[in-house]
Amino acid sequence: MAGYIGSKVVKALITLWLIFTVAFLAARISGDAMDFIMPEGMNEEAREAMTSYLGLDKSWLEQYWLYVRNVFHGDLGTSFHFRQPVIDLYTQRFIPTLTLCGLAMLLSMAISIPLGVIAALKKNRPAGFLIQSAAFLGYAVPNFVLAILLILVFSFHLGWLPSSGSDTMMHYIMPVTALACTLIASLTRFSRSALLDVLSQDYIRTARAKGVGNFSVLTVHGLRNAMITIVTVLGLQVAALVSGSVVIENVFSWPGIGELLVFAAIKRDYPLLQTGVILVGTIVIFINFIVDVVYVLIDPRIQPGS
């Protein structure tokens, strides 16, 4: 098990390094940070002084090398815009994002698996058809559209829920719902088809032939196997969920990584952007790691480390 976790960590570090490299290059190719830092009409000398102060006069390779070296010394850089270490800026924001994504994931599972089960059991019946259609609709609506709709209805017209911030439990309802919607829809559909597939297997017939009750057949024999597919899909959707959170955080002014990340991208705040991307990558890898552990727990055919 230790070796399994060790190899996972090594793979995670390589992935993060690749993500960082892409972010590093993409940020620089897409625009010059100086255009955003210096006001219009500043003189050339001041601009050059600022450029060399921020280390942007060096070649990309040199900047890359310096940054990587600093990261290994625990220094993720200083934000161009805020003039603060980026690590301080993100510390406060890491937990809200993780909470938002985690809650959205739990909510998706809590809703979509039962819905998928009902849709599978009521196949060709009105209830099943309704769930299938609703899931299709949920899948088709982009989460930012849903987010704005939610704000319009529940904050603007009804005034029930706060539209921004994260101070109380009430603040969580809309962002989590908006973020979870796509995942609920896709997981419902996958749960349904996974369960239908499992229920047509020979071992389900064996279980029935043994005289096992319907509920046990469904849960012990059916869902346990269907969960393998569901968890796989969940693992694949995590990246989409976390990147979706960037948009949702901005719509709801959620004080998370995503909100700051968008700011960093617009302002070409390289250190802020690079660190943000690494953090988002870390969250995706972390959730995927949990998924992998769950995977080993439900499927005895998977041996960790082999």
Add this chain to the structure above:
Amino acid sequence: MNDHFKIYEHSRQRNVLDVRNLSVAFTGRKTKKTVLSDVSFSIRPGETVALVGESGSGKSVTALSLLRLIERSGGVISGATYFTDNDGQTVDILAQDEKELRAIRGNKISMIFQEPMTSLNPVLSVGFQITEAILAHRDVSAEEAKREAIDLLHKVEIPDPERRFGDYPQQFSGGMRQRVMIAMALACKPSLLIADEPTTALDVTTQARILDIIQRLKEEMNMAVLFITHDLGIVSEIADRVMVMYCGSIIEKADTRNLFNAPSHPYTSGLILSMPAVGSARGKGVPLPAIPGTVPAVWQGARGCTFSPRCSYAIERCRHETPLLQRRNPHSFVEVACHRAAEIRSMLGSLLPWVEAGELGITA
């Protein structure tokens, strides 16, 4: 109550299973496909009855209908299936509700399937799957169930059962998995075991071991067996009586010896004659006689003998009038559904000399 019915009632008491006019149809929006029509047979306690036929003849549908496992796939069953357990209680399986059915399945009637590779749940240990069968029907503690499960694994000759109890199906070979299936099926000492091609997916050596185990446990538990197979070699080894199925109907019923020595239906004799024997001169250089054509998926014609399109003895009458399964003659227990059975039999004569000469792949 007339005398005839009394006799019937009496005979019914003695049979483990009395199937009367069992039919199964699959209905679509506009179509209705009958896959099993008017199948009637009975099985006595402790008896092994073989149900033979080609793929698609309706053998498995019969087996699944007996436990009412076909309805979920859309099959509609009609007829009656009287089942009498070892305590002498008789019920019509087709009249039972879901709860009553559960009390019968795996408890009084058990079933083992063709594919040991896919018939066990891959994410549950074999120990769990066996104890589950015990706990579903009997009021015993988990420890007691575990002890019994290990004992069952021992009975089906799985080496080191204590250690293998917690293993998962994929850690067992095909033959070993089928033993696990048998252990699971026999967990509650059923009165009837339905074995649906239990050895078809296994190699010949393993096949023999599995058959031995089934035979031994059958005698130990005084259990009747309905053995479904397409392998006449197995039939000749284990069955007391044989029923030949073709296209959803039973076309011949006879005791094993009679069937092989003197088949009555042209289809049965065709099946027997097409069997190669090890070391036989027959079939060397010359192709074995084969029955022309294939089994129709579902019988489309409304009337006539289902075998008539492939039958070399078919006459005009065969194409218009459905032959009923009836005794070959008033003194015989052999039943056959063929208009020309008597004529054909006198033409063919007995196969006994062939069997005795070892020319057919069966033992006399």
